Amino acid sequence: MVTLKIDGKKVTVRKLSTVLDAARKLDIPIPTLCHHPELSPFGGCRLCLIEIKGYPKPVASCTTFAKEGMEIITASPSLEKLRRTTLELILSDHPKDCMVCERAGDCKLQELAYFYGIRENRFEGERRIYTKKDNNPFVAREMEKCILCGQCVRICDEIQGVGAIDFAYRGLKTKICPPFEKDLDCEFCGQCVSVCPTGALTGKMWAHKGRQNFKEVETVCPYCGCGCNLTLHVWRNEVIRVSSKEDTINEGWLCAKGRFGYGFIHSPDRLAKPLIRTAPKEGVDLNKPQNSSRFTIHDSQFKEVSWDEALDYIAVKLKETKEKYGSDAVGGLSSARCTNEENYLFQKFIRAVIGTNNVDHCARY
């Protein structure tokens, strides 16, 4: 453990903590744009500069280890001036279209510009202009808004293990892109979107659905047994975006399905009540399916029922089958979307109640 003083306050942190970690522990705000606690240190934005007593010039707090006895100042007129100028520089290469930007109100850059009151910019000059080419349905990229914090590159490589994007070119022309500037073609987990501090990376399906006044509803992802925590952004009873918070069991990380696979919620095809098949559709021959080689839901007639009715019906049918043909005539197939407890109960039911070992699961028991 090391003890240091930040803005006159003592704090003790573990060895190999950064000065930024220590300041955050004291709740002292230091502006950052490229730092992410779960990703490797980067030190690119240069906003988190602080002064250390005895050091000749300011250093980046995100990439400086806290040392015993350090005395640190996080805010001084000269530091604030440096930060302001850095922000001005970033904004001089950034479109001024917050009004129509998907991330307005939820953008770290906008927030800092607001705090520092940057309206006039002394450094107007050439800006990067790119042609868009995103034919994927998930990730919208507006790379003019990119501030090159590198978080998307690091998360893709370090957390996701994919490495679909990296830095390319030099100088002001530096940009983040897939290899050979091709169209993005990856897993579309959207992890990059989740860490992007600006509107450079957004979800395509978020567009024009609303940025304010949505309700946040905490829930658990229905797609698999991992049980990632989701935050639904609900506006007028419609889910318009899905995110996840850092302090969850999944640390805020999500996969493509959890993040972008919410379209089913409001799908007109979605089953919201149990259905019992009553008969084949009129004119359908059960031995000759209509639309495909298999007999599908579209070939049947259904009756909407309550859960009680549905469960009773299943119980009766299972009992009948077991009595008539024996236990092994029944098989159970469970799902990775269920929790461990649910899957345990299901196999117990099949084995102990039905009396067969015909039980499996899409990820195997």
Next chain:
Amino acid sequence: MNKDIAIKVCAGTGGVASGGEEVLSAFRNSISSAGLEATIYEKCSAHRVGCRGFCAKDVLVDVIINGEKTTYKHIKPDMVARIFDEHIMKGNPVTEWIVGEAYFNFHNKQTKVVLSHCGEIDPEDINAYIAVGGYKAAKKAFASMSPEEIVDVVKSSNLRGRGGAGFPTGIKWELGLRIESDIKYVICNGDEGDPGAFMDRSVMEGDPHAVIEGMIICAKATGSHHGYIYVRAEYPLAVKRLQMAIDQCKQSGFLGNNIFGTDFGFDLKIFQGAGAFVCGEATALMRSIEGKRGMPTPKLWRSAEKGLWDKPTVLNNVETFANIPRIIMNGANWYRNLGTDRSGGTKVFSLSGKVKNTGLIEVPLGVTLRDIIFDIGGGIEGEKSFKALQTGGPSGGCIPAEFLDTEVDYESLAQVGSIMGSGGMVVLDETSCMVNTAKFFLEFTQAESCGKCTPCRIGTKRMLEILERITSGNGKEGDIELLEELGHHIRATSLCGLGMTAPNPVLSTLRYFRNEYESHIRDKKCPAAVCKDLITYSVLEEICNGCGACKRACPADAVRGKRKSPHRIDPEICIKCGTCFDACKFKAIIKI
């Protein structure tokens, strides 16, 4: 008649570019055809020698007959026959082609340590290196020195890193030695990305074995068994010669397992960089070897603790390593006494610009800038006056005449607002515009920024834009202050040395030549008449005799006038290329 004849042809990059290979084969042909008819020579060989520094006079050829050396300059293949006939066969040197006094001044005022073999021995032959005492130092280090002893010698030699920052080499090695690790690396930085710099290139091409020997000694001192030489791929000759040298070392048992018959192994590989200036920065270079994008990484750890692949790494410059064998053989005191109290030894500089003698020079640290420019460099070209010396490559600064008596070392150059850098020296005379010079260097650094950090990526671009508007006549009041603020901002906040030093050319010229900036901004004039948008060409009617030379030369048809009567330049059409200015023999055309 028994003659002992040796012919040395300059085959460094400058020499090769000027036709060194052709000159060499012309000599070979003459000798072998003569040798077939009459065997009058006892010994005769045409050696390929590395760079001898004096590029302005390439191709240089030494003809040594019975120990008597004659040096010829500007030799072309078709001149070989005459030298062969008159000098080699008849014993009468071709006097009009012999180098003059400048050549000897150029060499005599220098102290050659690192360059002592360049141009003297065949770099492609390990035996030539061994014949001049090569690998004795490494053998000594392996036979009779402990790692601590080697480190002590290097420490007390006062050798400081020649890559630019001047970190004491012995201390770096000591850190490398102290840290315990299963794997350690030694890396030689041969990236040399400064435009116009060719010090390291000349050493790698002209004396590759010295670099390798230095690395072997470092390996022994730090207990490292793996090494890399990082060379930019634009140096194919350096890559080829280093590879030949490595292969010869392996055959001789100087590299590989059990080197010099001990149980110590050292494996050395070449890694070719793709030519990014920033890859010369130590952390970017290591990322590049790791297969990542060459971007500097924050120095949470020293390289000696966690460097290449997070293993302890000692990284030094080419010239730093090439000094090591000499230090081990001649002793720390010898080297230390060559330099100043703060830095031992000599430094290689590439002297270029408006001086009479250009090329590579090697001087003891502590000589004055005046000695370099006026003695070795032979003074300013033409009848012009000295204006400034730009040192340290694109991220260096401009030093005005009042500091010509500065004694060269790391601290003194920093004090006057420049840097030692890797050793570039560009002499500027009165015809150089300082604003334009600053813009020129900044153009390079801003384009080579890796783009990682804000001040360097965007800040240098904004500085460049301000300079562009000043040199094009659109400068505004307040631009100078803005440049200064941005310059200090970038220097204070950038992540790596590239950004930290990029504003130097601007800040140093603002410090010493502020009035030139003011003339550009306020009077819309370029005092040195360089910035195109601020000059006009016109004809002095009293002097013009209407010869029409300018009219014929003008590519834009901007010159009007009848033969034998004064001409006139149409400012609307003139594209300010300056062709007429050069074409007029009567100095009747002026630019203001």
